[in-house]
Amino acid sequence: MITWSPEKIAAFQKTLLNWYDQNKRDLPWRKDHDPYHVWVSEIMLQQTQVQTVIPYYQRFMKLFPTVQALADADETQLMKAWEGLGYYSRARNLQKAARQIITDYHGEWPKTKAGLQELSGIGPYTAGAIASIAFNQPVAAVDGNAFRVFARLLKIDADIAKPQTRRLFENVIGRVISKDRPGDFNQAIMDLGASYMTATNYHSADSPMKAFNQAYLDGVEDQYPVKTKNKRPVPVAYYGLLITSNNGFLFEKRPAHGILSNFWMFPLVKVADLKVAKDADEGQQLNALENQFLETYRLKIHVTKLGGQPVTHTFTHQKWRITLLTANLAEHVDLSYFPGKWIPASAFKTFAFTKVQDKMWQRYQKQIEK
């Protein structure tokens, strides 16, 4: 696949690292090569932009300065620290791995890529990043940047959306990576991918690496990388319930698996799950919803539609459209059949809210003011 001569590889490394030395981004997790710092930043940066991560990283390090502190953190505090960052299993796996390091490894980090991948939440990319940056191992760290950069440099036609393609890129990078400065090499590729060689609006003509960019030299850079398109999010309709009593709002603990798992949220009922005819009107749906609450939870509610447009929220694979309903209950109703509890608004700040939950709350307040 790669046809570069040893001389060209050496020139590539030298040009790249010289550029990196002069132009590397000054980021909070680059103050040292502490594996804990590298690790937390890499997890946060998965599918997330640098500017989004910076404040989260800084707060996280103040709250949990060490692997031990993270291992000891309580669930609520951890999720509050991750609130709004998304892909929440990252946070749970982070703590799981911290506990693995403390108990299984007696506080000693595995220092190889293979060893690091044994830890929860650490896959081939993150293992390569930690191994190279923190432990100076000459291994590839293939993220979206590396895929994009090397696909263009070498005009690699493999579909980067396919899992098997990773191996090809790891092989290529294994041949060109600097054995002296593998961590800096990998980070330089990321900085290159985030500056001159972005996905759209790239500026390869100004890039320090343009002489090595075969796609650019051939005028076909717009054809790389090759990547199959994502599927569009599936629309899902919900009723969102803001049920009040003198004890606050009724919250439901979401299931342990699936989207937004384990969060305490305003109850959501999928419209498609209501036992009504497909062409039922809204009145029939609300009636069915009230019946379902009575039968499933032994709760007799009378819902009222809240004014305003439904709340919408788009995830990677689903597009939620939530019609908000309100209801009021006496504080002494029996909640023993309902997987939830009353939470006063004054205590909301002690719970981690997901974005969609926050939108529901904002919309409710706005409508109530009227």
Next chain:
DNA sequence: GAGACGTGGGT
């Protein structure tokens, strides 16, 4: 190996 898993930014 395809699909699930959040959110914010850009066009």
Next chain:
DNA sequence: TACCCAAGTCT
């Protein structure tokens, strides 16, 4: 609007 993209991993 409706995409696509951003330092991926797990099942």
